Amino acid sequence: xxxNQFIKSQVKNNSIKQKHSYKCNKCRDYTFIIKNxxxxxxxxxxxxxxxxxxxxxxxxxxxxxxTFENFNYSFDIQLVDAFAKAKDxxxxxxxxxxxxxxxxIFMGQVxxxxxxxxxxxxxxxxxxxxxxxxxxxxxxxxYIKQNIMDNDKYQRIIEKYKKAKILxxxxxYKGNISKSDINIMFEIINFRYFNNLPIIVSTxxxxxxxxxxxxxxxxxxxxxxxxxxxxxxxxxLNYRIYGN
Numbered sequence: 001x002x003x004n005q006f007i008k009s010q011v012k013n014n015s016i017k018q019k020h021s022y023k024c025n026k027c028r029d030y031t032f033i034i035k036n037x038x039x040x041x042x043x044x045x046x047x048x049x050x051x052x053x054x055x056x057x058x059x060x061x062x063x064x065x066x067t068f069e070n071f072n073y074s075f076d077i078q079l080v081d082a083f084a085k086a087k088d089x090x091x092x093x094x095x096x097x098x099x100x101x102x103x104x105i106f107m108g109q110v111x112x113x114x115x116x117x118x119x120x121x122x123x124x125x126x127x128x129x130x131x132x133x134x135x136x137x138x139x140x141x142x143y144i145k146q147n148i149m150d151n152d153k154y155q156r157i158i159e160k161y162k163k164a165k166i167l168x169x170x171x172x173y174k175g176n177i178s179k180s181d182i183n184i185m186f187e188i189i190n191f192r193y194f195n196n197l198p199i200i201v202s203t204x205x206x207x208x209x210x211x212x213x214x215x216x217x218x219x220x221x222x223x224x225x226x227x228x229x230x231x232x233x234x235x236x237l238n239y240r241i242y243g244n
Contacts, residue, residue: 027042079112130166166199185217
């Protein structure tokens with residue numbers, strides 16, 4: 001595809017500006033390189049796109065602090081297993097993206113680090129140039145329902161959750177659950193299920209509770225996660241009390 005004159009002029013103007021640092025010196029942060037009068041995507045482009053998604057999530061600083069390196073799994077064998085499965089999921093994500101079984105879910109005990117591990121996965125994937133969209137269940141659901149009567153806006157909001165490359169749903173079904181909540185989640189999960197789009201889920205609900213709330217949603221999530229279904233039980237897993 002031929003590069004238009006505007007892009008050329010922007011690159012030329014940038015080249016004569018005073019020297020400063022770039023995130024990528026190869027493309028000077030344009031995310032493309034001009035070669036034979038064509039714009040060739042730079043190797044940094046996927047990472048820049050992932051960073052943009054992270055920035056738009058509104059929790060950039062918190063997101064970046066949650067890593068595998070600072071997760072404490074030392075005080076219970078269940079956490080060791082959860083940590084190992086989270087790491088395995090990251091390592092196998094590239095090979096599982098086209099398949100149905102491409103997701104992971106952390107269920108159970110409050111304060112056991114489910115959100116931390118979910119974000120550690122997302123953080124690592126984004127470092128690898130794979131975009132992840134964060135969805136805080138309660139905040140996002142409230143916002144979606146506030147706009148449900150405006151069909152155009154509702155569709156714009158819901159589409160980003162349906163079509164994100166990887167969607168992280170934090171605290172699924174936290175709080176009171178209405179029929180509208182269930183219908184919205186079904187719309188998102190069902191689309192991702194049939195289009196083989198991965199999800200990372202944390203929830204205080206158990207396996208059985210998910211199925212009781214809505215079997216259609218719960219069974220799809222469990223099938224998508226398959227070998228990466230982690231259920232944590234026991235108050236001693238609450239790192240806010242016992243983790244220090």
